Amino acid sequence: MLAAIYARHSTDKQQGSTEDQIARCVQHCQRLGYTVVEIFCDKGTSGASMLNRPGIKRLIKETLAGRFERIVAEDLSRLSRDQGDIATFFKRLSFADIVLETVAEGVIGELHIGLKGTMNALYLKDLADKTRRGQIASVQRGTVPGGQVYGYDIVRRFDAAGEPIRGARAINQEQAEVVRQIFTAYAEGKSLKRICEDLNTLGIPSPAGGKWGVTTLVGSASRATGILRQTLYKGVVTFNRMHFRKHPETGKRLSVPRPPEEWVLAPVPDLAILDAALFDRVQTLIDQRSTARKEVIEQRKIEDTEAKAARAAARQRKWRLEQQEQPHKKILPVFSGRLHCAEHDVKIRTQHWRHYACPVSGCANRNLKWDELMPLCIDALEQLKADDIMAYYASPAVVAERAEHDGALEDIGRQIDERRASLKAILTTLGPRARTESVRQVLDELEQEIRRLTHEQARHQRQRQALQPSLAAVEAALGRFQAMLMQLRLMPEDHRLTVPLRACVQRFEVTTVEDAEAPKGHRRMVRVRAQFDVPKVTEIGN
Incomplete structure (x- = not known):
């Protein structure tokens, strides 16, 4: 008789309970001559529901797969204390012809499901009432329930x-x-x-x-x-x-x-x-x-069509006036969505218009102003040198990527040669007979395959070439990049500059430190370091 064992305990204070249940079930199986196939358990999980317990879910899955003929638990309450859940579980086992057995009650039948299911459900309700009564008594003694309260x-x-x-x-x-x-x-x-x-x-x-x-x-x-x-x-x-x-x-x-x-x-x-x-x-x-x-909301509900139209027209007039007062479209700065706190490795968020802060409480990166960050970010972008770009393309990851393209090109070239050889062999062998419909269909398929491989070969060649630019190409791209940075200093909100330059940056890491020796009011020092998307830099302006 193939059997599976299930055990469960509810709280951390019952940590040894699961092992005790398993040992007792193993002894029970040995005494009756059952072969234990697998042991399932849920530790620190309530028996109020089966839906949030991975152990019981896996047990049900393996049961329906027919891996064993019997399920053994210490007590029916270990499987579930919910009356509906245990009844549904028993029906599924009965349908699959699986026997449910507990050490305490023996083989489980419909009578056990009805009586013990009701008793377990009543136990949960009684436990909830006693817990709430204890919590109320604790509050009345002056304790504060729940988690953190601001203040x-x-x-x-x-x-x-x-x-x-x-x-x-x-x-x-x-x-x-x-x-x-x-x-x-x-x-x-x-x-x-x-x-x-x-x-x-x-x-x-x-x-x-x-x-x-x-x-x-x-x-x-x-x-x-x-x-x-x-x-x-x-x-x-x-x-x-x-x-x-x-x-x-x-x-x-x-x-x-x-x-x-x-x-x-x-x-x-x-x-x-x-x-x-x-x-x-x-x-x-x-x-x-x-x-x-609430009165305003109720008043609007009973408004007639003309009153609603007049209110909508007034709202439109107000909106148009606001648009005339602020005609400029919002421009995202070059560091938008790229600011990261170097200390906590989280994104720095917008506090309000042109003010930014790290979301971590107590972090020094707070109340960072747009006028302060913009020149620092441009300075960080200017740190990129041609040697840095060449070092990136000489890195092991890029070298490995080039090797993958080389391997793909070699394989594609071999496939093209094989198909061209096949095409030539067919034409040489058949001669004038190659004009038949069936042979022409084979030839067309070979030609289409050669065209597809040729396109794929060209794609790999472009990608391979982009991964090994010449020093002259790198210096030309860097010159275009630096020229755009010079323009950005003069026009920091020009979207023709911010959009392409922002694509060249993976992140700006911001660090704020206090300089005790600096004059009062100037002690905070903000440093910005840029991490570049080097392929985007080499593509800029092309």
């Missing part, structure tokens, strides 16, 4: 038994000042967009490390997310705002908002960053502005 640092402490104490937080004074600035600005009447622009101008990183956006500040009303809705800032923890449901088809957990009357509020005055009056005033303003926006 606070996670405090890592351990109890006497060495277990981590979860939920401890401490105020991050630097971020707390930003939170106060946001709430004060909103209370003074500034728009969300203007607040984000101010923060991005100052180079203050958002909670995610990038630019500030409106949703970062105001979040979702139904879920009470966003910095302006975070009650922890006034010293109150809000818990139980969400509950999770498993999607029946994908098995993924989806968050669903709970009604506000089910939320759990617990005071933590030591973590208050704002005055409660300021926080409550901002909530009132959010509701008022949201209500005003």
Whole structure:
């Protein structure tokens, strides 16, 4: 009897459980004379669903392939605690004539699936209720659930038994000042967009490390997310705002908002960053502005056709006026999409118009200005020399690529010679009889094959020649490249220059350092190094 063993444990605290289950199942198989073909397992994975477990998926695949006749597990709950999943799994096994057996219950039948499936599902529900009850009790004792909250640092402490104490937080004074600035600005009447622009101008990183956006500040009303809705800032923890449901088809957990009357509020005055009056005033303003926006939306829904047309015409007039005030089309600079932080090896992003920053929090490459970067990038481009280009074409990778083309050319030349010889042999042998339809068809096929090989040969020759330019060709290309750089210094936004030059660069690596000996206000030093696309440089201007 060929058998497969399956084992699973749910949490990291049960790391030895899987090995224990396998050992017990192996003993069971040996006692009954089964031959164990393969062992499948899922470690640290919940039994609530089969859809997110690679071990059980592989078991099902191998089962349908007919590799074994029996599946052995320690207990039915190891396979799944979901009533629907275990019933479907049992049906598939029954269809394939595979026996399901557990060490605890023996051979599994429909009665086991119904009773044990129900008991396992009830166990999951009871476990979820107890877990949520424990979380609520923990919140009411003053701990903060969840992950990182902007304005606070996670405090890592351990109890006497060495277990981590979860939920401890401490105020991050630097971020707390930003939170106060946001709430004060909103209370003074500034728009969300203007607040984000101010923060991005100052180079203050958002909670995610990038630019500030409106949703970062105001979040979702139904879920009470966003910095302006975070009650922890006034010293109150809000818990139980969400509950999770498993999607029946994908098995993924989806968050669903709970009604506000089910939320759990617990005071933590030591973590208050704002005055409660300021926080409550901002909530009132959010509701008022949201209500005003809803009224505008509702008003537009009941507008007649003429009113909608008039509003659209006014919007068009405003747009045309703006276009007259800003007639120039946006031009991408030569470094657009090519800036990289040398320290963190990530792309430098646009903060706002002509200001750039590394998305990594705390990086020195912040608030980099267009006027500062442009001359440095041109200086970096001017560092390219003819020796650098020749060294690239002499590199092992390029030499190997040339060798591949040489090999291909030799092979294609041999094939062309063979087909021409065949063509000549047919014409010589048949003579006047070569004019028959069947022979003519063979000759046409040979001629077409020779033409195809000739085109392929020419393509390899062009590519091979491009990989070994002469020194004169390199110096001519470099001269054209440097001439365009001189023009770029005078006209840095001319797209006739920025587009071809930008194609010659793979990336600009930016490094910012502090020079303590320099005068105050000039201590920051920005360095830029270019990585070139050498074949594009040699093609420029051709």
